[in-house]
Amino acid sequence: MAASTETETGAARLVGASAEGDDQAVEAALRPKDLSEFVGQEKVRQQLDLVLKAARQRGATADHVLLSGAPGLGKTTLSMIIAAEMGAPIRITSGPAIQHAGDLAAVLSSLQEGEILFLDEIHRMSRPAEEMLYMAMEDFRVDVIVGKGLGATAIPLELPPFTLVGATVRAGLLPPPLRDRFGFTAHMEFYDPAELQRVIHRSAGLLDVEIDPAGAAEIAGRSRGTPRIANRLLRRVRDYAQVRADGVITRAISEAALSVYEVDSRGLDRLDRAVLEALLKLFGGGPVGLSTLAVAVGEEHETVREVAEPFLVREGLLARTLRGRIATPAAWEHFGLAPPQQGGAAA
């Protein structure tokens, strides 16, 4: 299946939302440990707080939780917080790691009572495993099939009660019977700049860097609504502040550092800008077909469509129409250009 977000293709970018190898250790260090440290997502936090408190009061295992949201918004973080809040151990696995029902049976049968099972990318599990999961979630039981063909028998296996925490980029990717078996679904939204500013302040504290509010606001505005990107940009700005200045992050330092890394005031990088600039300057703002636009920027059309466009569309800078791509008035404004006169030729 083609990447519908910038997840796979955008991995190497500074403003890519997915995790890179060098991010893992520092990400773990920056992870909020409990709900009160988790910034933003007020609704989700309130709802989850109730679900977990109620389960604790009853001395029961919490209902299964589905976390849906774009990469880097805090799904893995929340799953760990759920375990911490429940005082329960957590087992981490992912849909792609579970290709056979037997893989899942092995994981499920080794769970302890009350354990949290975190299933990342749950939409990428194989069909037979998925069907086994239905029964496990509902009845805490699985049928293990032994043997083949006519001689195959199903051996029922009781499981201890556990809480499944599933994560997916979009709840709509799950088959309805699976979705329906979650007691609570948390939809994670992109963060607003004020929330990202809080994320950045918190991370700066943990990294032991001095940052003023304007410096944090500048980074926040370029972070595409995503804490992972905010933390990554913060680390690059910290490098700059340390090498080129006195280590303190101010607005001027953030601006200078991020211009070195070609991340502009709205979080657009070189590729995003190349696409928009071609659209504005070569095609008068469009409409222009995707392939033509891709040739103009010297990229594969998949790259333009999967890597650059999702954010440009989300930001209201570019629209995909039946006649082709068009630039919005905000795009003209972002480049300090005047849109062409109605009915007239492009400037």
Ligand SMILES: Nc1ncnc2c1ncn2[C@@H]1O[C@H](COP(=O)(O)OP(=O)(O)OP(=O)(O)O)[C@@H](O)[C@H]1O
């Ligand atoms: N609400 C938040 N408050 C503070 N930091 C956050 C928050 N959400 C995410 N982060 C930070 O962003 C980073 C990425 O978060 P996380 O790994 O949980 O995202 P994810 O949704 O699991 O991404 P993916 O879809 O790629 O697995 C973490 O290091 C974490 O520190």
Ligand SMILES: [Mg+2]
């Ligand atoms: Mg994750």
